[in-house]
Amino acid sequence: MLNINHVRQQFPILTETVNGKPLVYFDNGATTQKPQRVIDAIVHYYTHQNSNIHRGVHALSRTATDAYELGRTAVQQFIGAKHAHEIIFTKGTTDSINLVANSFSRAFLKTGDEIIVSEMEHHSNFLPWQNLRDEKGIVLKVIPLTATQDLDIEAYKKLLSDKTRLVAVTQVSNTLGVINPVKEIIAEAKKYGAKVLLDGAQAVPHMKVDMQELDADFYAFSMHKVYGPTGMGVLYAKEELLQAMPPYQYGGGIIKSVTIGTSEWADLPNKFEAGTPNIEAGPATKAAIDFVNEIGIEAIAKHEHELLIYATKQLQAIQETEIYGNTANKAGVISFNIKKVHPFDTGTLLDQMGIAVRTGHHCTQPLMHCLGIPGTVRASFAVYNTIEEVDAFITGVKKAVKMLL
Amino acid sequence: MFDNWEDKYQYVIDMGKDLHALPEELKTDDRLIKGCQSRVWLQSDLKDGKVIYSADSDAIITKGLVALMIRVLSGQAPDDIMTADMHFVDRIGLKEHLSPTRANGLLSMIKQMKLDAVALKTKLSS
Known part of the structure; x- marks a missing residue:
């Protein structure tokens, strides 16, 4: 109780x-409030741990890196990802989806390929795909709703084809709260070899979400809707997909080596995390997940x-x-x-x-x-x-x- | 001026209900005021050297606010409208609606009414 x-x-x-x-x-659908321990984690970070991560030999940099990476491990365990490096930290759900639209499309999509979204998507899971349609000649199909504002699954089945490369749908509607039958959606997509991206922004705060059970290829959400800090988004993706995809942004921290001629990318997750991240959000994310787990x-x-x-x-x-x-x-x-x-x-x-x-x-x-x-x-x-x-x-x-x- | 928020808002709502609706054919996109969460249409005409405003909105509080502005500004000369001090909004306790972050766009309404007055004045002198 x-x-x-x-x-x-x-x-x-x-x-x-x-x-x-x-x-x-x-x-709360816009953002949740923060428990004291999340606020404390941010204050503690700047009071005792602040340093840039992943590059310093000095003690403080190691402390900051450890604190940041504890956030990643906490997320991995929270959503049941196989590996910590399948968790990419982003700015938020929008950023996570844009990462996929950019990198996945460059690796896997060509003109005439099809993407399926639904009529109830948040603009952040609609505009990146609409843009791909306009810029890359991708065919965008939209799952309609039934009279009770559920996804029309029969219509969805008819939209799927051998040309479907990606199905991008929300697990829970941000406007209506409707929970979509994502396991069925994923199972149907797999029959055609299509990948599935779930927008989990409104699901993760309200229900148990397990990557092994769901078997989604991509899963995006924001920590600020789960009692955590703003500016901390999560993109979960299967390791083999992340390996095959090119970086989203280019900059510091994503390389093994750079010469004038060519560059070699760093291992996961660093390949997708260019620039100095929102470091204090790492320990604050762990604090938020601890809060949820405790209850x-x-x-x-x-x-x-x-x-x-x-x-x-x-x-x-x-x-x-x-x-x-x-x-x-x-x-x-x-x-x-x-x-x-x-x-x-x-x-x-x-x-x-x-x-x-x-x-x-x-x-x-x-x-x-x-x-x-x-x-x-x-x-x-x-x-x-x-x-x-x-x-x-x-x-x-x-x-x-x-x-x- | 008002003892409590209920009286204040009831007054604005009633102002909105009393304002004559714009005919449907005037509710066009070029009459929409930008910067409002609800839609507000503004029609400005010149009659005997005075500006006559009429407006409508799909939200009743917004309509009440624009009705209030019409009551103050409509029927005045363009020059007077352009220089009108709108701080009475503050004095009657609707100051919060003047903040640029407010979605109802009272500031946008005032700006558009003044812009229209400028445009009509140009027409008057040409």
Whole structure:
């Protein structure tokens, strides 16, 4: 059983007030708050360990390198990767996906090859592929949604062909919270020898994710959505793919040797990590994963599911609201509108009541076009949210209904 | 001016509801004000040397804010609009909406209204 008070005590920001009211933070899909130990890890790094990594013979450089690499090992164990060098550190999910679009395409794609994405993708898992279509003559196919806003798997099967090289889909929709049947998606893709990239940005914070069980070829997520630091993204990729792909960025740290004539690349993961990285995010990442492991991702998922079920029931009882993503299989997100009201209006009034939600298209404009709306109000949950906060949110929505209609 | 946020926002919402809607054919992309999360259309006309504004938005609070601006600026001479001091927004407790980081784009609205006044003045003197 989750000790919610003990959890909340670890997040100093949760005692803040907004517009004179206690903060209710329901914008966790955008970024989660940080527990004290993550904040401490960053302070500790700059107080005691700061040095550049991977190149110094001196003690401090070794300390910094060790601290950074502990972050990598923590991620490897957390997502069940076979090797630590299959974990590439990036700026974030967007950077991870752009790395694949750039390096994978240069190694493996030619004009006429096909990539499949879905209609519910975040722009960061759509624009890199749309750009490849325009620049490289790749054929881009899009999996449509069903009436309940699930991926249309039958339609997906028909999109696959011998020309499919990559399927790039999200594991959990950032806008709707819908959990996609990624194991089935991967199994179908493999029948055609296609590689699969999963956008795990909204999955990793809410469920157990295991690379061996999933068998995805690429997996991208951001630590800042998992109680960790900003500027720390993860790209997991299978070793043989990373070996075959050229570097994404060229610069310091990625080489074995350089002459005027030619260069030889460093071993993994360094080949893909040009320049000085966000070093303090290494130890902070480890601290975040320790935090999650201490509670247990299953316990976190269960708690968030209870909040989601409770909030959905309460929201459904308000006749003036409409919920998007009406499937049973959802994680941590509830997307809705007050009927005939712009999401911006609802969000503005909730903000006055100290309730932080996201409004707008959530970087999923193709999905908004599909639903025929300008945007939604999105409440997204984390381990530290409470039933009482959901009550405050529901009271807020009722008040907004009264004021706006 | 207002005792609490509810009264303040109810006033803005009611202003929005009372503002005449723009005819659909005027809700065109060239009338959209950039920099707003919701869509705001602004139409500016010159009548007897005065600028007459009409506007619409798909968000009611935004529409209320633009209605407030219209109430203050519409019917004035271009020169007066160009030099108008908009700090009354601050005084009536809507200062937070003047920040450039606010998505509703009240600042963008004021800027566009002043730009239109400049354009109409040029037309007047030519």
